[in-house]
Amino acid sequence: MNFPGGGPLHFIIQVFFGFLILSLFVRAILSWFPLTPSNPLVRFFDTVTTPVLMPVRKRLPAMSIGMFDIGWTVAFLFAWWALTLLAGLLSGALPSGW
DSSP: BBTTBSSSSHHHHHHHHHHHHHHHHHHHHHSSSSSOSSHHHHHHHHHHHHHHHHHHHHOOOOEEEEEHHHHHHHHHHHHHHHHHHHHHHHHHHTTTTT
């Protein structure tokens, strides 16, 4: 079987981190709509992304400009950057056939 970008482990890493980044983006979009936290879709993306965002959010002060939460935006951008970097480092550290 021929996997794009290397072996099967490379593929799994790319899919996993791609899913996390997409989940961050979906959570940001969902936060613009008046959905209740009990909504299953909101609850799913909250559960998936909270472990990624909370360490950053704890270190940032609460800042907002109008309806935009600057702290969440900075946490989102930092988490996006960190996940992309981590996926690249993990893929680069693996041998090419894995």
